[in-house]
Amino acid sequence: MGKHGTHLVWDWNGTLLDDIDAVIGATNAAFEEIGLEPITLARYRELYRVPVPLFYEQLMGRLPTEAEWLVMDEAFHRHYWVRAEVCGLAEGAAELLAARQAAGLTQSLLSLAPHDLLVPIVRRHGIEERFVRVDGRTGSSTAGKAEHMVRHLVALEGVPPERIVVIGDAADDAVAAAHVGAKAVLYTGGSHSRKSLAAVGVPVVDTLAEAVAVAEELAA
Secondary structure, three states, X not given: OOOOOOEEEEOOEOOOEOOHHHHHHHHHHHHHHHOOOOOOHHHXXXXXXXXXXXXXXXXXXXXXXXXXXXHHHHHHHHHHHHHHOOOOEOOOHHHHHHHXXXXXXXXXXXXXXXXXXXXXXXXXXXXHHHOOOEEEEOOOOOOOOHHHXXXXXXXXXXXXXXXXXXXXXXXXXXXXXXXXXXXXXXXXXXXXXXXXXXOOOOOEEOOHHHHHHHHHXXXX
């Protein structure tokens, strides 16, 4: 599977799912519960980090305690998943996924969203069949994506890393790609500013169509 042609590993939140407004709304609702000031989209994109406790460190001036983190994480997810129900796919996402499948090219989905919540929402958007695998997070929400990517690569059964390009909206997507010897393209529609993405040192694009085109060039 995927031994010929570029295999794309798509991120979900902020990449295929246009959910940045839901993220900001849930973040500020959670912040209100724990006594933090609301945050603007621009400041969120400037400060956001993975693992997420590092993001809170930027805001609080210290890492949250384990107890604080559990409260923050629960509050965010409680507010986020209500809002996510009304989020649509990013512009052109459904068409791009369908076209790649029709062309016989492989793609998979790797997300830090909880697996049991990810699969139903992907299914509701009618795109589950576009992917050879859909993998959400099953472990700690404090970890980044690198080890998750290792497990995903093993499950892809023989897709060589040099044919893989990760498309995501966060620096962590590029870190995870590099961890397994794959390449990455970062998209500006999600959690990071263009400036912070540009500092990562991989191609940065403003549309998913451009991301796919650049991915094909990288793996050629």
